[in-house]
Amino acid sequence: MIVLFVRSVLHRWFEIVLTSVVVAAVIATLTTQRALSSSTEAQVHGLAHKLGKNMLVVPKATNMSEFYAMDYGDVSMPDSSADIILNDPKLRTPISLIQSRLYGNIEPEGVSLVLVGEQTMKRGRIVDPFSSDKVTVGNAASEKLTLGSEDRLDVNGFELTVAGVTQKPPGGLDVGVFGSLDLAQDVLDRPEEINVMRLAGCWCRVDVPKLGMQVEDAVPDSRAVTIAGMLKAQKGTVETAKRYSKVTIAITIALIAAIVVGLIASQVRRQIRQIGLLLATGSPPWFVVFVFICKAAIIGVLGGVGGYLAGFPLTEDVAARMIGVSLPVPGGLLVPTVALAVVVSVVAAVIPAVLAARLDPTRVLREV
Amino acid sequence: MIRVDQASKQFPGKNGSPVTALSDVSLDIDSGEFVMIVGPSGSGKSTLLFTIGGMQHPSEGKVLFADDDVYSLSSTKRAALRRTRIGFVFQTFNLVPYLNCLDNVIVPAVLAGKSRGKSLRHATELLERLGLADRLKHRPSELSVGERQRVALCRSLINDPVVILADEPTGNLDEAMTGEVMEILRSLNADGQTILMATHNPQLAEQGTRLVTLDKGAVVQDESFATEVAVS
Numbered sequence: 056m057i058v059l060f061v062r063s064v065l066h067r068w069f070e071i072v073l074t075s076v077v078v079a080a081v082i083a084t085l086t087t088q089r090a091l092s093s094s095t096e097a098q099v100h101g102l103a104h105k106l107g108k109n110m111l112v113v114p115k116a117t118n119m120s121e122f123y124a125m126d127y128g129d130v131s132m133p134d135s136s137a138d139i140i141l142n143d144p145k146l147r148t149p150i151s152l153i154q155s156r157l158y159g160n161i162e163p164e165g166v167s168l169v170l171v172g173e174q175t176m177k178r179g180r181i182v183d184p185f186s187s188d189k190v191t192v193g194n195a196a197s198e199k200l201t202l203g204s205e206d207r208l209d210v211n212g213f214e215l216t217v218a219g220v221t222q223k224p225p226g227g228l229d230v231g232v233f234g235s236l237d238l239a240q241d242v243l244d245r246p247e248e249i250n251v252m253r254l255a256g257c258w259c260r261v262d263v264p265k266l267g268m269q270v271e272d273a274v275p276d277s278r279a280v281t282i283a284g285m286l287k288a289q290k291g292t293v294e295t296a297k298r299y300s301k302v303t304i305a306i307t308i309a310l311i312a313a314i315v316v317g318l319i320a321s322q323v324r325r326q327i328r329q330i331g332l333l334l335a336t337g338s339p340p341w342f343v344v345f346v347f348i349c350k351a352a353i354i355g356v357l358g359g360v361g362g363y364l365a366g367f368p369l370t371e372d373v374a375a376r377m378i379g380v381s382l383p384v385p386g387g388l389l390v391p392t393v394a395l396a397v398v399v400s401v402v403a404a405v406i407p408a409v410l411a412a413r414l415d416p417t418r419v420l421r422e423v
Numbered sequence: 424m425i426r427v428d429q430a431s432k433q434f435p436g437k438n439g440s441p442v443t444a445l446s447d448v449s450l451d452i453d454s455g456e457f458v459m460i461v462g463p464s465g466s467g468k469s470t471l472l473f474t475i476g477g478m479q480h481p482s483e484g485k486v487l488f489a490d491d492d493v494y495s496l497s498s499t500k501r502a503a504l505r506r507t508r509i510g511f512v513f514q515t516f517n518l519v520p521y522l523n524c525l526d527n528v529i530v531p532a533v534l535a536g537k538s539r540g541k542s543l544r545h546a547t548e549l550l551e552r553l554g555l556a557d558r559l560k561h562r563p564s565e566l567s568v569g570e571r572q573r574v575a576l577c578r579s580l581i582n583d584p585v586v587i588l589a590d591e592p593t594g595n596l597d598e599a600m601t602g603e604v605m606e607i608l609r610s611l612n613a614d615g616q617t618i619l620m621a622t623h624n625p626q627l628a629e630q631g632t633r634l635v636t637l638d639k640g641a642v643v644q645d646e647s648f649a650t651e652v653a654v655s
Contacts, residue, residue: 058526059533066521332517335478336531336578337506339499417473420513421590 060346064353067322071350074318075357078311082362082396083369085307089392090370090384091377092296110263111280112136112252112270119280120375122251125169125230127158131248134174134236136274140254141179143273149266152177152255155236159243163210166199170210170232171225172239187235189218195229208232213242304395311396312403315354319347319407330411331419340412347411351404352397359396363389424617425452425475425586430484432470432640444470445481446640452619454585457612459631460621467640468621472588475619476509477501488585506535510579514591516571518563518578524550525559528577535582542581549577553607569600576607580616587611589620593627605630 064071113122114132121128137153140146157172175182192202197220202208208215215234224231240246254270267279323330330343366384374382427450433441444467452458460468473479475486477493486493488508493501505511510531518527525546532542550559553573563571572592579587589608593601605627612618612632620631628634629648636644 058539059522059530062521062526328515328517329519332519333530333534334502335476335505335511336534337502337504337509338534339502342534417469417478420515420517421469 060349063326063346064350067350070318070322071354072357074314075354075361077314078354078358078396078400079361079365081307081310081314082359082392083365084362085303085395086363086366086384086388086392087370087373088296088300088303089388090366090382091374092293092300093385093388109281110254110267110270112254112274112277113280114250115276115278117250117278118375120371125158125160125228127160127169127250129245131157131245131250132274132277134240134247134249136249136252136277137174137176139274140252140270141176143269145269146266146273147179149261150254150256150270152253154253155249156251156253157236157239157243157245157249158251159239159245161210161232161242163208164200166196168196168199168230168232169228170234170239170242171228172234172236172243173225174236187238188216190215190232190234190238191219191221191224192217192233193224193229193231194220194222196232199230210242211244213238215242307395308399311355311358311399315351315400315403316407318354319351319404322350323347323407323411327414327419330414331416334412334414335416335420343412344405344408347404347408348401351400351408355397355400356393358400359393360389362396363392366392424454424489426450426485426487427452427471427475428485428487430471430474430481430486432467432474432479433482443640445474447484448637448640448642449484450635450642450645452586452617454617455612455615456617456633457608457631458619458633458635459628460619460635460637461623461625461628462637464623466637468623468637469590470640471637472590472619472621475586476511476588477505506531507582508585510582510584510587512572512575512579512587512589512592514594516563516568516575516595518571518574520563523560523562524555524566524574524577527563527574528581531578532581537582546577546581549580550574553577567600568595569603572596572600572604573607576604580611586617586619589618591621591623593622593624601627 113119114130116130118128134155134157137155140150140153153176155174155176159170161168161170190208192208196202200208202217202220204217204219206217208217210232215232215238221233225233236249240248263281267281270279271277333343334340363384366388370382370384427448430445430448431443432445433443436442446467448467448471460471462468470479474481477486477488480494488504491504493504496504519530522530525543528546528549529539529542532545533539547559550556553576555570555573555577558566558570558574563574566574572595576592579589592608593604596604601624608618608620609630618631622628633647634644635642
């Protein structure tokens with residue numbers, strides 16, 4: 056019986072895979088919705104601790120998920136952006152500190168590190184802690200390359216001198232190599248480019264999201280990321296996700312049920328003679344039901360697992376667009392998601408399967 | 424061995440009035456008989472076969488298989504009866520397209536819970552016996568219609584049934600292939616196999632050991648000529 060079942064599944068494998076893909080798409084949407092509901096708050100709070108009351112200004116094309124994953128790419132904005140802010144009367148007052156940074160991925164001696172060039176402007180004056188040829192390295196970078204004070208570090212053909220090892224690197228970036236903005240622009244061969252500005256000031260009485268919009272207006276093709284803005288977006292996202300939670304689940308169930316019923320009913324129609332033959336030759340009706348239920352369960356498992364996995368990139372993309380942070384899909388969602396897909400698929404298959412088992416073989420087999 | 428006792432069958436008609444497919448049919452069929460059931464289209468031949476085969480509940484009357492009243496059995500037991508004691512052959516073969524000949528033949532054996540290995544050996548013997556030794560791994564689409572019907576015959580024999588019920592088994596075959604299939608059926612009957620075959624082909628009618636003629640659901644002729652056939 057198992058061989059008979061396996062052959063019947065293999066015979067229609069493409070339909071089963073195709074249906075599973077459609078179910079997976081539905082499940083992926085549900086997974087994303089659930090991930091947004093459950094992870095957003097914790098993730099944004101975590102980031103809030105990192106950012107404090109600052110504002111990050113990045114080029115509009117920056118993929119924030121990749122940015123937070125320390126994959127900086129080549130998206131940039133001009134290093135004159137800080138001057139634009141300082142020359143804007145509406146922005147000059149609330150923004151007292153601007154750190155222009157150029158982050159770049161480097162691999163000295165095959166070790167993946169991050170070069171950070173920084174120029175700090177405080178109340179319009181440049182306050183640069185780094186001399187032009189010296190760098191400070193984070194503790195992990197120091198350990199990986201066994202670097203200490205006054206050691207030399209060769210990056211892209213530039214001989215850099217290590218001024219010291221910091222145990223508390225800025226932003227917790229322990230694989231960072233910190234130097235002046237000029238130095239980073241030379242080493243990374245990106246003259247006059249930066250890829251992030253950190254703005255700060257006393258914003259107790261300032262509408263921070265509004266300030267962010269003003270910065271975006273002033274600096275072309277930029278995007279301001281603020282905790283206030285993120286919290287607002289997060290609140291809206293979570294509320295929206297929760298508001299539509301039941302609707303999403305209901306739509307998911309209805310779609311999966313419709314897809315599975317459609318496939319099983321279509322298979323029953325096309326295999327009507329084989330079903331008739333099985334019943335005529337003494338197959339117990341439960342076997343016919345079992346065959347179709349098992350097919351539905353396979354679709355549920357494939358669609359559930361596939362949808363859960365597809366939920367990872369989808370959640371990342373949607374979260375980056377909606378709230379500007381990278382969100383994980385909770386591992387605890389796997390079992391309920393797959394269970395939902397399997398249960399709905401199996402229940403949906405029951406009616407066409409039972410109808411198949413109740414076919415009148417004499418009517419089916421007499422048709423020429 | 425098989426007794427049909429005053430069986431009648433009515434189907435609901437299109438205009439609400441019932442259509443009679445069987446009318447008070449009584450038959451006693453002994454082991455080793457080759458019963459040809461003939462009659463025009465719509466005379467009730469197939470209905471009679473399906474009723475005997477436990478698939479078509481009669482509106483009235485009984486069907487006894489050995490001493491079992493077929494329709495007083497539960498549907499599970501009736502399915503078991505069909506699995507183990509009856510072999511079916513249909514006009515359109517009804518082979519499973521994605522299974523090869525061997526796997527098609529063993530379907531009833533698998534359903535009866537027999538081991539796959541033993542069933543495959545038995546199926547190989549049957550297919551070889553019916554001249555399909557070189558077609559064991561072929562799928563139905565790779566066979567001629569005559570070969571397909573021979574595979575269907577093997578399938579009906581796989582569980583060593585007490586009786587074979589053949590519904591127009593030559594209906595889709597040309598003259599030569601009809602002759603081939605009838606030769607096989609006669610040979611099986613000569614080995615003691617009980618066969619009930621429905622046909623509308625009058626030329627085949629006398630190839631059995633008994634001729635039952637139906638008209639409008641009623642038996643109008645029941646004639647045995649076992650001795651003559653045996654002699655010929």
